[in-house]
Amino acid sequence: MTQLEAARAGQVTPQMTRVAEREGVDAAAIMAGVAEGRIVIPANVNHTNLDPAGIGEGLRIKVNANLGTSSSITDIEDELAKLVAAVEAGADAVMDLSSAGDLDAIRRRLLAECTLPFGSVPIYQAAVEAVQRDGRITAMTPDGIFDVIRRHAESGVDFLTVHCGVTREAVRLLQESNRVAGSVSRGGTFLACWMLANDAENPLYEEFDRLLEIAREFDATLSLGDGMRPGAIADATDKPQVHELVVLGELVERARRAGVQAMVEGPGHVPLDQVAGNVVMEKQVCRGAPFYVLGPIVTDIAPGYDHITSSIGGALAGMAGADFLCYVTPSEHLALPTARDVREGVMAARIAAHAADIVRLGARAASHDEAMSRARRDLDWEAQFRLALDPARARELHARAGGGDAGACSMCGEYCVFKLLAPKEREAAPS
Numbered sequence: 001m002t003q004l005e006a007a008r009a010g011q012v013t014p015q016m017t018r019v020a021e022r023e024g025v026d027a028a029a030i031m032a033g034v035a036e037g038r039i040v041i042p043a044n045v046n047h048t049n050l051d052p053a054g055i056g057e058g059l060r061i062k063v064n065a066n067l068g069t070s071s072s073i074t075d076i077e078d079e080l081a082k083l084v085a086a087v088e089a090g091a092d093a094v095m096d097l098s099s100a101g102d103l104d105a106i107r108r109r110l111l112a113e114c115t116l117p118f119g120s121v122p123i124y125q126a127a128v129e130a131v132q133r134d135g136r137i138t139a140m141t142p143d144g145i146f147d148v149i150r151r152h153a154e155s156g157v158d159f160l161t162v163h164c165g166v167t168r169e170a171v172r173l174l175q176e177s178n179r180v181a182g183s184v185s186r187g188g189t190f191l192a193c194w195m196l197a198n199d200a201e202n203p204l205y206e207e208f209d210r211l212l213e214i215a216r217e218f219d220a221t222l223s224l225g226d227g228m229r230p231g232a233i234a235d236a237t238d239k240p241q242v243h244e245l246v247v248l249g250e251l252v253e254r255a256r257r258a259g260v261q262a263m264v265e266g267p268g269h270v271p272l273d274q275v276a277g278n279v280v281m282e283k284q285v286c287r288g289a290p291f292y293v294l295g296p297i298v299t300d301i302a303p304g305y306d307h308i309t310s311s312i313g314g315a316l317a318g319m320a321g322a323d324f325l326c327y328v329t330p331s332e333h334l335a336l337p338t339a340r341d342v343r344e345g346v347m348a349a350r351i352a353a354h355a356a357d358i359v360r361l362g363a364r365a366a367s368h369d370e371a372m373s374r375a376r377r378d379l380d381w382e383a384q385f386r387l388a389l390d391p392a393r394a395r396e397l398h399a400r401a402g403g404g405d406a407g408a409c410s411m412c413g414e415y416c417v418f419k420l421l422a423p424k425e426r427e428a429a430p431s
Contacts, residue, residue: 002219003043005259007035015043019054024364033057037252038288040261042093042117042158042221050158051115053092055263056290060361061318061353063090064119064292064326065346068097069106070336076106078339083110085339089346090389091327095119095161099128099186104151111156119159119223122149123187123204138194142203150214159221161265162211163187164204164251165244166227171195173240174228181231181269188227208251212258221261223292224248229268232300236270237278249285263290263324266317270296275313279320292324293317297332306332307348314349318356325349347390354389377418379407 006013012027016034019041020027033039039056055062065086067079079098086094093116098106103125111118126148130140152160166188174183174192183189191202204211215222228240235241248264255262264286270278275296282291295310296317302309310328318325329337329345337345357365368387375383381398388394401410408416 002216002259002261003034003041004037004256004261007031008259013041015041015052016054018052019059023054023059025058029058030054033059034261036288037256037262038290040159040221040263040290042119042261044118044153044156044158044218044220046154046218047111047118047156047158049112049115050117053117055292055324057288057321057323058361059323060365061322061357062092062324063346063349063353064093064095064324065089065091065342066095066097066326066337067110067342068095069100070098071100073336074101076101076109079106079110080113081339082337082342083113085342086346087114087116089343090350091116091346093117093119093159093324095121095326097121097124099124103128104155107152107157108155117158118156119161120152120157121161121187121225122152123163123190125152127190137190138197140190140194142207145203146207146210146214149211153214153218153220157220159223159263160215161187161223161225162204163191163225163227164202164208164211165224165247166191166195166202167205167244167247168195168201170228170240170244170247173243177235177238177240179230179232179235179238179240181235183228184231184268185225185227185229187225188229191227205247205251208254209258212255212260215255215260216258219261221263222255224251224262224264226265226267226294229266229294231269233269233271233298236267236274241267242281245282245285249287252286252289263292266291266293266322267296268294269300270298270313272298272313272316275316276320279317279322283321290323291317291321292326293322294326295328297328303333304330306330307345311348311352314352315355318353319359322356325353347393350389379416379418381407 012031016030017027020030041054043052067082126145127137171192228244230236252262296313297309298313306328307330314325327345327349329341331337331341372387385391385395
C-alpha cells in the first residue's frame with residue numbers, strides 16, 4: 001500500500017507521523033493532505049535508511065540539492081563530499097543527476113549514505129546507455145527507458161523525475177516558437193530528439209500506465225518534469241511551457257487515481273512579474289499538487305551569482321505557493337559545482353524558503369526570527385550563533401575582528417545602539 005492509498009484508507013503511517021513531528025502539526029492533517037494529493041511524502045519502500053520529509057501545502061518549504069557526475073568529472077568521492085556538504089548545510093532532499101561513470105553503482109553508493117529523500121532522472125541513464133551501446137541518444141527504446149526506471153525505483157529512489165509532458169504537440173510548439181534559448185531541459189531535449197528521429201510519441205506519455213505500475217510497486221513519487229521550461233526570461237510562460245503544464249495536470253489526476261503520489265516541476269528562468277502567476281497557474285491546473293521549482297532565476301546576466309538570482313525568485317515563488325525549491329549554485333551555467341558551491345547554493349535556497357515561510361506559516365516560522373532579534377538586542381552572541389541558519393559562518397565573521405568591543409560587534413563598537421539605549425530602558429522599566 002502506498003502512502004496515498006494508506007491516507008485514503010484513513011491510516012496514519014509511520015512516515016506521516018514522522019513528518020508531523022518534524023513540522024509541528026497533527027498527523028491527521030498530514031494524512032488529509034496526502035489523501036488529497038496536496039502533500040507528498042517521497043518514501044520508497046526500499047530506501048531503508050530514510051528519514052522522511054513532507055512536501056506540500058501547509059508545510060515548511062523544502063530545499064533540494066543536485067549532485068552527480070558529468071562526462072568531464074566522474075569521481076564518486078567528489079559526489080559523496082557534495083552529499084555531506086548538502087546535509088550539513090541543511091538540505092531537505094538531494095537528487096543524483098549523474099551522466100557518466102558506473103551510474104548504477106554511483107546511485108547505490110549515494111543512496112546508502114543518504115537519509116534524505118533521494119531523487120533521480122532515469123532518462124539520463126537511458127540516454128547514456130543508448131550512446132554506449134549504439135553510439136546515439138536516439139537509439140533509446142521504450143523498453144530500455146522503462147527498464148532503467150525500474151532499476152532506479154528498485155534501488156530505493158524516492159522521487160523520479162519523468163518528462164511525461166514532452167509530447168509531440170509540445171515539440172511542435174517548441175519548433176514553431178521564437179524562443180531565444182530553445183530547449184534547455186536535458187531530459188526533455190533527449191526525448192524531443194528521440195521523438196523526432198523515430199517519428200513517435202513520447203513513451204513516458206504514451207505508456208504512462210506502465211510508469212504508474214512501477215511507481216506504485218515501490219511507492220516512488222513521480223516528479224513530473226518540466227521538459228519545456230524556459231531557459232531565458234524572454235521565453236517564460238510561452239505556448240510550449242503552458243501546453244506541457246496542461247498535460248501534466250491531466251497526468252496528476254491519473255496518478256492519483258492509481259494511488260501514486262505526484263508533484264510537478266516548474267520553471268526555470270522567469271521575470272519577477274511572472275513568478276507568482278506561474279505558481280498560481282500550476283496550482284490551478286494541477287489541482288493543488290506540490291510545486292517544485294528550479295529557482296526561478298529572475299535575470300540572465302549574473303553567472304557566478306545565480307544562487308542569488310534564484311533565491312530572489314525562490315522567495316517570490318514560495319510566497320505564492322511553491323512547495324519545493326531546487327537550489328542553484330554559483331556554478332550554474334558555468335561548471336559542475338564543487339562541495340563549496342553546493343553549500344552556498346543550499347544556504348541561498350534555505351534563506352529564500354524561510355523568507356517565504358514567514359508569510360506562509362506565520363508564527364510557526366517567524367518565532368525563529370523574533371528569537372534572533374531578542375538575542376541581538378541582548379548582545380547574546382551565543383544565542384545568535386545558535387539561531388543562525390549558518391552558525392559556523394556567523395561565528396567566523398564575528399570573530400574576524402576579535403569579536404568586537406565589550407560585547408558589541410566591530411561594526412559599531414562603543415556606539416552600538418543596544419549598548420546606548422538598553423541601560424536607560426532598564427532604569428525606566430518598572431521593578
